Amino acid sequence: MFGLDKKDSTLLILVAVLTLLAPFILNPFPSDSGLAQFNAGYPDLMQRFVIFGIFAIGFNILFGLTGYLSFGHAAFLGVGSYSAVWMFKLLSMNILPAIILSVIISGLFALVIGFVSLRRSGIYFSILTLAFAQMSFALAYSVLTPITNGETGLQIALDDPRIFGGAVAADGSIPVTNLFGLEMRSAFDMAVGPWSFTFSAGYYVCAIVMLIAFYLAIRIFRSPFGMMLRAIKSNQTRMNYTGLNPKPYTLAAFVISGMYAGLAGGLMASMDPLAGAERMQWTASGEVVLMTILGGAGTLIGPVLGAGAIKYMENIFSKINDNVLHGWFAFLPDGMEDAVVWILHPFVGKGWHLTLGIIFMLVVIFLPGGLVEGGQRIARAFKGKKAKETSEKATTEPAE
Amino acid sequence: MGILEVKDVGKRFGGLQALGDVNLSVKENTCHAIIGPNGAGKSTLLNCLVGKLIPDTGSVMFDGQSVLGRSPHEINQMGISRVFQTPEIFGDLTVMENMMIPLFAKRDGSYRLHAIKSVMNERQLREEAEQMLEEVNMLDKRHMHSASMSRGDKRRLEMAMCLIQRPKLLLLDEPTAGMARADTNNTIDLLKEIKEKRDITIAIIEHDMHVVFSLADRITVLAQGTPLVEDAPENIKGHPKVQEAYLGEAH
Known part of the structure; x- marks a missing residue:
């Protein structure tokens, strides 16, 4: 299907079904139950899942295939966001031109940074990309204030010189982002008994863009270009002596992954037309590295899983505070309840990073292939069991 | 005129004259071996041919074109494939x-x-x-x-990777280094087969005399960065200069 083999088609269809049904899947608990806080099916968070999924898919094309670890990818995300917001301010509130511009601008930006950074490899490459990203971050905060609006962040105002659509909406407020009239903010609530599901236009736009991005990533992985990138990771000497020039290949991979990051940034601004410099900070670059490694670098689905896992923890674990914990353990005697809450306190709420850190360490030590490897091991264990059973049957039957 | 013409090539590393005035001509569709004791400059010479090193003096012409100043991938595209001492795959x-x-x-x-x-x-x-x-x-x-x-197997794979490009010149850098006798013989058979079946020129650097004498049509002996003798294999064995510089060392 679409030029993919059977295995990849199955994966694509599976991902498509999961993302399109996400409003149901992520809201498994009735909205008035105590577990409702574990529901992740609200538009804002679902959008973040898929947007960071796109970011991580793109990062994986560079890191997973070529092994070049960039520590500055958030810069491209930030550039994408700024470009999109400028498009909203100057051209129109339609997200399509905004997203196209953010992809182009971040691609050009990646071309320049990649050209310089790829003169070195290994740790020096990582440091160069980190330096460029921090430089962009510092510039956005200081001298580039006319473009980036400094600390306040770039946002839509009532006096924007917008060409199409005018500066003010019909009711006198700031107009909202849309795709040919379909407002990104619009949502449809569906109540089934005690459950409630929200279908947001913004989420579905992001989800479809992510599916296209994911499909393209599969094609790249299976193409001769993808094979060359893996060859670069494997042995550059042999690559050179086979008549291939690794430099343009790595640069192309860098630019493509920068464009994915720009796409993510543009989508982020499309959902909420605001761009701040903190999006370019090194912690943001580090986050996408964590996502990719947690999910499984070099695998197709890993980065999406990693992005989902981290964003889920960031938004759900961080909401669990002491009151919630006291509520859960109210059945324990007073002294014990306090003790249990005291033990769990550092791992939840503001301490969710500690939980993430522990999970990350466990994954890196025991599952170097990330969550994907975990899934494969579980699948193999089941299959192995089955195979064993059948072979046991085969050996025992003759005896009977 | 040979397919590979090395003229007056010299290369110096700091105070060490690694190569001095090397002249070498490899004829088309022959197997030319370069032998010599450790530190004779064999690997340096090879690296000058494939673009890893640039000689200080002299010229290297392959198939009528200079290879100097070109990067390894360009030289490979000209028709030179290289097999490494430790297989690079x-x-x-x-x-x-x-x-x-x-x-x-x-x-x-x-x-x-x-x-x-x-x-x-x-x-x-x-x-x-x-x-x-x-x-x-x-x-x-x-x-x-x-x-x-x-x-x-890695060695055979590397050889196959080089051959599938149908190079005009195949450079072998000690292809049997660290191999067991049986593997060495297999490699010799493989190379002999390649030589017979294909229009290919082979330049080989080798320590193992058994390999050299069973494959080479022509042998150059290198010592201290300069070629001592160039001759057919049967004349090399008994050559007094060679005995002195190379074989003599072992006795």
């Missing part, structure tokens, strides 16, 4: 993928952005790769992870 890739990469390099040149077409659809190249693997008896290993193979 794409260890993370399967054997089949290892064979596909040189085919792409041959067909598409140093760089081409082929990002959407699937490798699976390159039927013609796949067939070519399978045929080559058949020739080196590795077809049954085509789905293997190449890093997990034995050293002998």
Whole structure:
């Protein structure tokens, strides 16, 4: 299907079904139950899942295939966001031109940074990309204030010189982002008994863009270009002596992954037309590295899983505070309840990073292939069991 | 005129004169061996031929064109393939993928952005790769992870990767170094077969005299960066200068 083999088609269809049904899947608990806080099916968070999924898919094309670890990818995300917001301010509130511009601008930006950074490899490459990203971050905060609006962040105002659509909406407020009239903010609530599901236009736009991005990533992985990138990771000497020039290949991979990051940034601004410099900070670059490694670098689905896992923890674990914990353990005697809450306190709420850190360490030590490897091991264990059973049957039957 | 003409090549590393006025002519469709004691400059000479080092003086002409100042991938595209002392293969890739990469390099040149077409659809190249693997008896290993193979297999794979590009000149850097006797003999047989079947020029650097004398049509003896003698194998064995510089050392 679409030029993919059977295995990849199955994966694509599976991902498509999961993302399109996400409003149901992520809201498994009735909205008035105590577990409702574990529901992740609200538009804002679902959008973040898929947007960071796109970011991580793109990062994986560079890191997973070529092994070049960039520590500055958030810069491209930030550039994408700024470009999109400028498009909203100057051209129109339609997200399509905004997203196209953010992809182009971040691609050009990646071309320049990649050209310089790829003169070195290994740790020096990582440091160069980190330096460029921090430089962009510092510039956005200081001298580039006319473009980036400094600390306040770039946002839509009532006096924007917008060409199409005018500066003010019909009711006198700031107009909202849309795709040919379909407002990104619009949502449809569906109540089934005690459950409630929200279908947001913004989420579905992001989800479809992510599916296209994911499909393209599969094609790249299976193409001769993808094979060359893996060859670069494997042995550059042999690559050179086979008549291939690794430099343009790595640069192309860098630019493509920068464009994915720009796409993510543009989508982020499309959902909420605001761009701040903190999006370019090194912690943001580090986050996408964590996502990719947690999910499984070099695998197709890993980065999406990693992005989902981290964003889920960031938004759900961080909401669990002491009151919630006291509520859960109210059945324990007073002294014990306090003790249990005291033990769990550092791992939840503001301490969710500690939980993430522990999970990350466990994954890196025991599952170097990330969550994907975990899934494969579980699948193999089941299959192995089955195979064993059948072979046991085969050996025992003759005896009977 | 030979296919490879090395003229007055010199290379100095700081105070050490690694190569001094090396002249060498490799005739088309012959096997030319370069031998010499450790530190004679064999590897330096080889590195000057493939673009890894640039000689300080002299010229290297291949097929009528100078190779000096060109990078290794450009020189490979001119028709020179190199086999390394320790096999250099794409260890993370399967054997089949290892064979596909040189085919792409041959067909598409140093760089081409082929990002959407699937490798699976390159039927013609796949067939070519399978045929080559058949020739080196590795077809049954085509789905293997190449890093997990034995050293002998890695060597054969590397050789197959070089041969599938149909180079005009094949450079071998101690292809049997560290091999067991049986593996060495297999490699000799493989190289003999290659020599007979294909129009190919081979330049070989080797320590193992057994290998050299069973393959070479012509031998150059290098000592302290300069060629001592160049002659046919039967004349080299008894040559007094060679005995003194090279074989004598062992006795």
